[in-house]
Amino acid sequence: MKTVLTRWFGPLVLSAALLPAAVAAIDAIALSEGHAEENSYDETERARKKLLQTIPGDAAVLINVPFRDLPGSPELVNLGKRSTKALERCLADNVEASARARCAIVLEALGDRRALPTLQTALEDWDVGVRFRVVRALAAMPDRSSVDPLLKLYQRKDEEPFVRTQLLRALGAQSDKRVVSLLRKEIARRPTEGEEDMRAQAFDALWMHRHLLDRNTLVGDVVSGLKSDNVALVLSATYAAAELRAPRLTAALVPLMESPNPEVANKAIYALGRIGDRTATRALLARLPEVRESRMLNNLAFALERLDRKAFYSEIAKTIEHKQAVIRLNSAFVLGDVGHAEGLDLLVRALGDASDFVRSSAIAAIGKLAIDGKARDSALAALAPLANDANLTLREEAIYALHALTPGGRADLVHDRLFRGLDPRKQNAAIRRAALALGKAGDARARDYLLDCALTRGCDVASLAPMFTSPAREEDTGRILLAWTRGNDDVTDLVSSLRPAGASLLAMSTLRDSWSYPGQARSIDATRLLGGLGDPRATDLLLRRATTELAWPRVNALVAAGRLGDPGAAPRLVLELDNLAAESLPEFARAASIVAEPAFQASLGPLLDERARSAPPEVALSAAAVRLAWNPDQGIFKFLEALGSPRVAERELATRYLVKSRDQRVTWVLRRALAREERPDVRDRLRSLLDERG
Numbered sequence: 001m002k003t004v005l006t007r008w009f010g011p012l013v014l015s016a017a018l019l020p021a022a023v024a025a026i027d028a029i030a031l032s033e034g035h036a037e038e039n040s041y042d043e044t045e046r047a048r049k050k051l052l053q054t055i056p057g058d059a060a061v062l063i064n065v066p067f068r069d070l071p072g073s074p075e076l077v078n079l080g081k082r083s084t085k086a087l088e089r090c091l092a093d094n095v096e097a098s099a100r101a102r103c104a105i106v107l108e109a110l111g112d113r114r115a116l117p118t119l120q121t122a123l124e125d126w127d128v129g130v131r132f133r134v135v136r137a138l139a140a141m142p143d144r145s146s147v148d149p150l151l152k153l154y155q156r157k158d159e160e161p162f163v164r165t166q167l168l169r170a171l172g173a174q175s176d177k178r179v180v181s182l183l184r185k186e187i188a189r190r191p192t193e194g195e196e197d198m199r200a201q202a203f204d205a206l207w208m209h210r211h212l213l214d215r216n217t218l219v220g221d222v223v224s225g226l227k228s229d230n231v232a233l234v235l236s237a238t239y240a241a242a243e244l245r246a247p248r249l250t251a252a253l254v255p256l257m258e259s260p261n262p263e264v265a266n267k268a269i270y271a272l273g274r275i276g277d278r279t280a281t282r283a284l285l286a287r288l289p290e291v292r293e294s295r296m297l298n299n300l301a302f303a304l305e306r307l308d309r310k311a312f313y314s315e316i317a318k319t320i321e322h323k324q325a326v327i328r329l330n331s332a333f334v335l336g337d338v339g340h341a342e343g344l345d346l347l348v349r350a351l352g353d354a355s356d357f358v359r360s361s362a363i364a365a366i367g368k369l370a371i372d373g374k375a376r377d378s379a380l381a382a383l384a385p386l387a388n389d390a391n392l393t394l395r396e397e398a399i400y401a402l403h404a405l406t407p408g409g410r411a412d413l414v415h416d417r418l419f420r421g422l423d424p425r426k427q428n429a430a431i432r433r434a435a436l437a438l439g440k441a442g443d444a445r446a447r448d449y450l451l452d453c454a455l456t457r458g459c460d461v462a463s464l465a466p467m468f469t470s471p472a473r474e475e476d477t478g479r480i481l482l483a484w485t486r487g488n489d490d491v492t493d494l495v496s497s498l499r500p501a502g503a504s505l506l507a508m509s510t511l512r513d514s515w516s517y518p519g520q521a522r523s524i525d526a527t528r529l530l531g532g533l534g535d536p537r538a539t540d541l542l543l544r545r546a547t548t549e550l551a552w553p554r555v556n557a558l559v560a561a562g563r564l565g566d567p568g569a570a571p572r573l574v575l576e577l578d579n580l581a582a583e584s585l586p587e588f589a590r591a592a593s594i595v596a597e598p599a600f601q602a603s604l605g606p607l608l609d610e611r612a613r614s615a616p617p618e619v620a621l622s623a624a625a626v627r628l629a630w631n632p633d634q635g636i637f638k639f640l641e642a643l644g645s646p647r648v649a650e651r652e653l654a655t656r657y658l659v660k661s662r663d664q665r666v667t668w669v670l671r672r673a674l675a676r677e678e679r680p681d682v683r684d685r686l687r688s689l690l691d692e693r694g
Contacts, residue, residue, distance in 0.1 A: 048075075052549075056082035062090035067098040076106045078551050080579035084110060088118040091134075097127035104130060108137035111582025111618050116141065120149045132163050139170035140582065142649045147176045154182075161196040168198060172205025175648045180209050184221065187233075200232035207240055208648045211681045219246045226252035226268075231261055238267035242274045243688050250277040257287050266299050273303030274691075281308045288315050294330040301334040313342050320346050325355040332358060336365025341375050348382045360397050367401030376405055387413060392422075396430060400437065411443045419446060432458070439467050451476055454491070455483045461490045469497050481506070489525045496532025504535035511541060518545065518553035527553065528594075531560025539564045546572070551580065552587070559591050562600045570604040577611065577619060585622035586660070593629035601630060612638050617650040625657045632665040640673055644682045651685070658689050667693050 052071055054061045056079060062070070076083055083106070090103035104122065107115050115137075122134045131153070138146045153159060154167045168186075171179045186202035203225050210218055222244060225237030238256065241249045249271070256268035269287075272280045284304050291297045297319070304312035320331040332350050335343035343365070350362035363386060366379050383405075386398035399418060403410040418434035432453065438446035440463075447467055453459035454468075468476055477500045484495050485506055495503055507529045514523035527545060530538040539561055546557035555576050562569030573592070580588055592608075595601055604626075611623040621642060628635030642654035658666065667690070674686040 052076075052079065055079060055086045059085035059089050062086050062099075062103065063093045065090075065094070065099065067096045067102065070099055070102055073102060073106055073109070077109045077581045077584070078549075080551060080581055081110055081112045081114075082579060084112045084115050088115050091122050091130075092118055097125075097130055100125065100127070100130045101133045104133035104137050108133065108140045109581045109583045111141050111616075113141050113143060113616065116143055116145060120146055123149050123153050128160050128163060132160075132166055135163060135166045135170050139166070139173050142170075142173040142175065142647070144174065144176055147171070147174050147178060150174070151178070151182065161198075164196070165198060165201050168201040168205045172208040173648050173652075175209065175212070175646060177212060180206065180212055183209070187221065187224070197230055199228065199230050200236055203233050203236050203240075207236070208652065210240075211644075211646070211648075211651065215246075215680060219244060219248050222246075222249060223252045226256065231264065234259075235261070235264050235267060238264060238271050242267065242271035243684050245275045245684075245687070247275060247277040247279075250275060250280050254280055254283045257283065262293065262296070266296055269296065269299040269303055273299065273306050276306055278307050281311060285311055285315055288319065291327070294326070294333075297327065297330045298334055298337070301331075301338065305338050305340075309340075309342070313346075316343075317346055320350055325353075325358055328353060328355070328358045329361045332361040332365045336361075336368040339368055339370050341369060341371045344369060344371060344375055344379060348379070351382060351386070356391055356394060360393050363394065363397040363401050367397070367404040369405075371405070379405055387417065392427065392430065396433070403437065403441075409441055411438060411441050414438055414441075415443065415445055419449075439464055442467070447476075451479065455479060455488065457488065457490060461494055465494050465497065468494060472498055484529070485510070487522065489521065492525055492529050493532065495529060499533055504530065504533045504538060507533065508538055508541055511545065515545075518548040519550050524553060524556050527556045527560050531556075531563040532594075534564065536564050539566050542566075551576065551584070552591075555580075555588060555591055559595065562604065563595060563597050565597075565599065567603070570600065570607055573604065574607040574611065577622065578615070582618040585618050586625070586657070589622045589625035589629070589657070592626045595626075595630070605630075617642070617645075617647065617653060621650070621653050621657055625661075628657070628661065628666065629663065632663060632669045636666070636669045636673060640677075640682070643685050644679055655685060655689065659692060662693075 047069075048071055051061065051065070051069075052075060055076075076087070087103045087107050087110075091100050091107065094100050094103070100122070104119070107119065119134050119137050123131060123138075125131050125134065135150070135153075138150060150167060150170055154164060154171065159167075168183075171182070183202045183206040187199050187206065189199075191197045191199075203221075206213075206221065213221070222237050222240045225233050226241065226249070228234050228237070234256065238253070241253060253268045253272050253275075256264055257272075259265040259268065269284070272284065281304065284300055284307065288297075288300050288304070291300060301312065301316060304315065316331055316335060319327055320335070322328050322331070328350065332347060335347055347362045347366050347369075351359055353359050353362065363383065366383060369375075369379065371379060380402060383398050383401050386394055387402060389395045389398065396418060399410065399413045403414055414434050414437050419431060419438060422431050422434075424431055431449075435446040435449045435453065436459065439450045444467070450459060450464055450467060454461045454464055468480065477498045480491050480494055480498065481500045481503055484491050484503075507526045510526040511523060511530065514520050514526065517523055527542065530542060542557045542561040542564070543566065546554050546561060548554055548557075555573065558569045558573045558576065562573065577585075577588055592604070595604065608623040608626055612620045612627065614620075615623065621638070624635060624638035624642075626635075628639065639654045639658060642650045645651050645654075658670070670686055670690055670693070674683065674690065677683045677686060
């Protein structure tokens with residue numbers, strides 16, 4: 001037995017004795033491998049940073065860099081236009097197609113027109129992926145010098161269809177009558193068998209050139225598009241018809257109401273409403289009883305209401321008694337959206353509908369009507385009994401309609417029967433709606449609830465800000481600041497408005513704590529907050545942050561430092577504007593638009609005005625967008641000039657900026673501009689902008 005035990009346990013004892021040494025050896029190997037990987041990563045990172053630092057000063061640095069070692073597109077874009085020369089050489093001389101394609105992508109993002117000759121030459125690249133990216137880049141920075149090389153490539157029959165599609169987009173951006181001639185021929189030409197049908201893309205490109213076309217010619221081209229057998233072209237033409245609003249388009253639009261494609265049918269009806277030609281009334285009336293889709297009913301109703309109000313109410317009186325409840329429901333909805341007093345009697349009758357859904361829609365619609373005097377008294381009398389209805393949905397809608405129609409509102413009903421009269425365990429959504437209605441009315445009884453809702457990201461902070469700032473309560477301010485320290489960046493502007501004690505110290509500490517990660521959202525948010533708190537002690541810290549290698553932290557830091565009174569911030573900020581990639585310029589406008597301090601506006605404004613007058617369109621309109629946010633009455637003039645520019649790109653870019661601005665003051669100045677505008681194409685754009693805003 002002893003021998004057996006010795007035979008089995010002897011090796012175990014030996015193994016146990018050797019185990020620590022073995023583990024130590026394995027750990028040593030793993031550690032050395034880990035160090036090797038870490039060292040390899042560190043070396044790669046150092047090489048990447050060195051390459052990025054070299055790019056602005058060495059145009060040849062990317063020629064021999066393989067794709068796997070190229071910096072990422074965001075890092076190259078971050079360098080801005082300082083990287084243009086190196087990217088050009090990369091596109092021209094790097095032998096890897098994937099590397100050339102990446103450099104073309106970054107050149108597109110930069111929008112630096114100095115690269116145009118290199119990009120135009122690269123249209124002859126052997127790799128189709130590179131050619132595609134080069135065409136996109138030329139579309140992003142249109143210039144007349146690009147027209148001939150783009151036309152030359154388009155005329156090649158062996159080019160891939162997806163590149164040809166992109167070529168049409170690029171040609172559409174060029175503002176050249178030679179392009180107009182080509183595009184009109186492409187729209188009229190039927191594709192041969194097996195050939196890609198690009199008539200819709202050609203029409204979209206022609207539409208971008210509409211300011212270069214005679215008005216009658218343009219309308220004729222849209223009529224042809226509406227009659228096409230290409231559905232995509234027909235749809236594009238309906239959008240064009242809605243903007244042009246020419247009565248000559250009516251005859252071509254009417255048959256499209258019967259299109260099996262719902263997008264085409266709806267857009268045709270919408271266009272007829274915008275045109276306002278009464279000859280379409282009979283066709284619209286005939287279509288109304290047959291409609292089976294709510295959006296089409298709404299479009300028909302709005303078109304008819306615009307063309308013939310009497311006929312509209314005659315027909316809607318039939319649909320609000322339709323056999324299908326969904327049609328009755330949508331008819332009530334439409335009457336509310338139209339908002340005229342003529343709909344009141346129809347809606348009051350609908351209050352007795354068998355369907356609670358129809359009744360609810362009718363109640364809400366009554367609350368939207370523009371009525372007063374006896375009509376309002378009649379509506380209030382019809383709604384009053386429903387404020388006690390057992391059905392919560394009907395009760396809610398009745399109370400809100402009474403609140404909307406009663407002079408001074410009915411906050412008492414909203415508070416007593418909805419906000420306080422419901423069970424929060426079962427009806428929290430209804431309570432939240434009531435609280436928001438009370439907040440909009442300035443009723444402080446919902447303040448605590450709304451603060452909780454805002455701090456838990458359940459309610460929009462910006463719309464509720466007046467409730468927490470006028471007057472401010474110390475306990476609310478403390479909770480708001482605490483929420484910000486916990487990462488709720490929705491309250492940043494609110495903290496800036498309240499300026500609570502200790503906020504500046506907390507924001508500076510947050511910025512220091514995230515110092516190693518300048519691009520992190522928390523770091524940028526702290527930077528923005530410091531600019532709004534008005535504490536000059538933060539200036540030095542912000543100026544140090546403005547030396548980081550990342551562009552956006554620099555921009556935000558300079559904006560914040562300028563708001564605190566630093567005299568050098570304005571010229572440095574405009575230098576950043578000059579260097580930024582074109583795709584980043586709208587973000588620059590948003591960052592600088594928050595400046596409200598008169599002193600900083602006084603120093604930055606003239607520099608922005610200079611750029612708006614003389615810089616390339618992308619930079620000029622970014623600078624002008626800041627002015628528009630500060631003072632729409634003054635800032636609108638640059639945009640009106642751009643909307644009438646002979647260059648397609650400038651018109652399109654100005655339109656995009658105006659669409660993105662949701663400031664009600666901008667809507668007002670656009671309305672005034674439309675009233676004075678005499679250029680037909682600019683009037684078209686202004687009307688479309690106002691339609692979209694309204």
